[in-house]
Amino acid sequence: YGRSKSSIWISPFVPRLDNQDGRRGLLDHQVTAIVWLLSRLFGDLPTLKCKDPLTGTDSPNMQTIADADNRDRLKGPKYFGGILADSMGLGKTLIIVALVNILMSQSLNVIKAECGTTKHRPILLIAPNATVACQWVQEFRNILDDSTLHLILLSVPGLEELANKNRIVHFLGREDLKQWQRHLRYVWDESDSRASKVVIITTMESWARRTCYYNDQEGEWSSTFTEKKRAFSLVIVDEAYKVKNHRTRNWRSVYFLERQFTLLITATPCMNSLTDMFGLARLLWAGAEQYL
Secondary structure, three states, rough: OOHOOOOEOOOOOOOOEOOOOOOOOHHHHHHHHHHHHHHHHOOOOOOOEEOOOOOEEEEEEOHHHHHHHHHHHHOOOOOEEEOOOOOOOHHHHHHHHHHHHHHHOOOOOEOOOOOOOEEEEOEEEEEHHHHHHEEEEEEEEHHHOOOOOOOEEEEEEOOOOHHHHHHEEOOOOHHHHHOOOHHHHHHHHHHHHHHHHEEEEHHHHHHHHEEEEEOOOOOEEEEEHOOOEEEEEEEEEHHHHOOOOOOOOHHHHHHHOOEEEEEEOOOOOOOHHHHHHHHHHHHHHHHHHHHO
8 A cells, every 4th residue: 555556547537636746646545445336336337438639529438358348357246336435545535536436427317217218316415523524525626627527515504605705506494495486496407418528526414304304293203305205316424434323313314215326435344243234234225134
């Protein structure tokens, strides 16, 4: 490990991570993580398109026999998600932001039905606290260009000023989550292509408190987002140890969400015993208790 022993990758799929003019580049283990995550999301690695430097049009990346062999070896079961459990300091945030850049720019977070219709849904990122949420905003702004990322919706108490300083960052208060402003209602219009280029960033406790509640009449927990049929293409939980207990409101606030993909980020998936994995696994698999 260490930058002195690791290659720095330059990729047309994440153009702002080019290791030029003070910008960062992706290291070996980070590229490995991105490829692994793509295979966990889709099973078969998706064929990515890049712009032809001569024509400026998108064209499929050239494939060799070696590429085909690598794709065959790297494919796996389609889990629709996974746990990124790299140790601290290995750049998990950068890995996820680069992955989101690829998903958005390649329209891989657009749900395609067998009948040919498409569903455009936003991405939800749940951070552990306001400081980390602020770091996520900065990383998205630095790495994703405006043609890829249309809007960041920030729902974190105390970060109103951050939204005022960034053109594509809009602040959401408590009431905004209940009654969406007219100019933002396209976020939940699955026929509007802009929706798949929106990232909603919030914090764990704030999200759980504002969206998950116990219904006394029904005698069960529920989510305001699920009730209103608001769905996501991808839900990302940073510091996922906060959702390891399946009896907590935090866990339920994620479990109830309708989503296509789920990514959990934590350097400590097992803090005491393998039973710590139970809550995380249930967010990824239906019937996980059969295997754990």
